[in-house]
Amino acid sequence: MSLLKILIVDDEVLERKALTKMINSSTMDVMVVGEAANGRKAIEMTLEHKPDLIFMDIKMPGIDGVQAVKEIKQLYPSIHFIMVSAFNTFEYAKEVMQQGVKEYILKPSSKQDILAAIERVSSEILEERNQQEEQKSLRDHLDRAVSIAQKEWVSSLIVNQVQDITFDEWSELLGVEITSGYIMLFTLLQPASADLTASEKQNWYIWLKDTLKDVVKKQEVMIGPVTDTQVPVLFLCKKPTEKMHFRTNAQMFLESLIHFFKKESFRGDIRIGIGHPYSHAHDLNKSYHEAVLALEQLMKVPNRRYRFCDRQGTAFELPAESGVLEVEKKLLEAVRQGDVNQVLFIFDSFITRLESNKTITPSWVKKSFDELFILLSRMLHDLGIHYERIPAIDESDEVYFMFEKGKAHLLAVVQHVQLWRNNHAKGMLQKAKEYIERHYAESISLESAAEYVELSPYYFSKLFKDRFGLTFIDYLTEIRIKHAKAEMMSPGKSLKEICYSVGYKDPNYFSRVFKKATGLSPTEYRKITVS
Structure with a gap:
């Protein structure tokens, strides 16, 4: 004290x-x-x-x-x-x-x-x-956990993996009545002079999260992960959203956000694509695709910073829409698992069904592949897999050759994922383990360890538990308690000194953690082992 x-x-x-x-x-x-x-x-x-x-x-x-x-x-x-x-x-x-x-x-x-x-x-x-310190620590941990959960929710929506949660369930979870939702896709345009640095991108992402919380009213905001300079954001509306009401509200807070953006010194400029609101959670993936399409259209127009998706131009009113989203979901999961056979089976059955539809056009196929590859790129980024190659699919190609190029790209990606799962992930996790063992006495967190091995916190946490059978915090605690026990063998060191030397800031908290791990308080343990 x-x-x-x-x-x-x-x-x-x-x-x-x-x-x-x-x-x-x-x-x-x-x-x-x-x-x-x-x-x-x-x-x-x-x-x-x-x-x-x-x-x-x-x-x-x-x-x-x-x-x-x-x-x-x-x-x-x-x-x-x-x-x-x-x-x-x-x-x-x-x-x-x-x-x-x-x-x-x-x-x-x-x-x-x-x-x-x-x-x-x-x-x-x-x-x-x-x-007060414990409450602050709990709030900080809760804020980090909520941030990670929100990122994962939004990521899951984007790849259409959240089918079983309803707005009623979200209402119960968030403590407010949710009746509809939609996606916006924010991006920071790279300046013509030079690419943005990683630090600049991170500062922009932090600014966007903080500013959205300030300017958005009457809606719950869930901010997804940043991929390069793109950030998907899920807006959950608390009241029924009429078309005009939705647009008016969105324009109001977007104008405020752009006003604040102009006061910052970011290099580059902000652009926002906006999808339509939907009254069913399983339709939010459509809103994301609409936001992607709106952003693509916006890039062709100089000096405009945001655009609502024109429902007439969305791919979801083109043929085979009922199967597109489900196939995307299954394909992405098969790629994530590194399952070549499943990827081939799902893709070939999908193509067979499309080829029977005479209304399919090269333009529609290209847009569908572009959107699929964006989702694929996001998933790889979240896994910490670096794969930059993008297939050159052109509208001038025949549909058959476009399908072949798409399949070849999927196979190349899934083989890359297999290699990563077999080698890279294990190496990264071992590297993370060594990082914890070196820095256990410092104020390290799940996020800092994940950043060290260049994995997203969500996947790092999942992979770490799968690989070692312990959560990150359980392993960190195990290492700290092991070193505390060793230091207790030196009578000259006080328990308070030992507490600080193994990474704890509060002797009372250290005592509780130690007793939970060993069944004895630090004082009791020292009496038994040193006597």
Whole structure:
């Protein structure tokens, strides 16, 4: 615990000086930061010094101690008080007790009584701070977990892998009534002068997440992962969305977002493609494809920053729409598993069905393949697989040759995934394990370990558990406890020192984790092993 700051308030100068000397000469981690002769001065000095604890005399001219406590409590509810009085009057005590004051000592008091009161309040302050730190840590972990979950949800929607969740279920999960949803696809255009750096892309992504939370009202926002400079964002609407109402709301917050974007110093420019809203969750994949199409159309128009998809131009009204999404889902899963036979079977059966449809055009086939390869690229990126080759499918080709080029690309990708699954992933996970073992004493997280091995946090967590049978945090805890046990064999080291040396910031939390892992508290373990 850091040094406890104390303010002394008493209208008798000798009382103040005696109390200050008594406290400052003690061996406790405390320091008197100021003295005040009355309640008004006490309020002023509280604003200046922000003490942790105030010794407050009750009977003073002007603003007395009881009124001063009330005013200070309104400004700083966390400040603690020890009331001091020459009168053992219950009415005074009752008034300050209503303000949450628990300590009350009579003048004159012995040094032992005063220091004992400080010790009790110090313990209470320490407990409150520990609780606040734990709550902050829990909030931080929850925020990270929610961020990862949102990214995975949006990624799953994009590849059409979320079929069994309804808006009613999302409403229950989020605690608000969700009636419809749609996708926007944001991108930061690369400047003509030079490509954006990884740091610039990450800064833009962070800015986009923060700004969307500020400008979007009456909707839940789920922000997907960034792929190069593209970010899919899912908007869940809390009220039925009429066409005009949806467009008006979207335009309002997009204009606000673009206004804030212009104030930033990002290189490049922002573009947004917007899909249509749907009242069923299983249709959100359509909204994503519409956003992709809108963004493609937007790129052909100079000086426009966003575009709504024209329903007349969407691929979903072209032939064979009922089977396209399901095939995309199955193909992507087969590629992810590295299953060549499944990829060939699904693709060939799909092509056979398409070839029987006389309305298929080269333009439609090219658009379908382009969208499939975008989804494929996103999936590979999330897995941490680098595969940059893109097939040259041209509308001037015959449909048959377009199908053959598409199949060849899928086979090349799935073979690359097989190689990665057999070699690269294992190597990356072993590298992550070694990273944890080297940096266990630092403040490392799932995200930092995933970034080190260039995998997305979601897939890193999944692959790590599959490979080693332990979650990331369980393995990190195991390593830290192992080193803590070893250090306990040295009698010269305090448990507090050991706690900090193995990566924990709070001795109480370390004690709980240690006991959960070993069945014994650190003190009990040391007695048994060192004796």
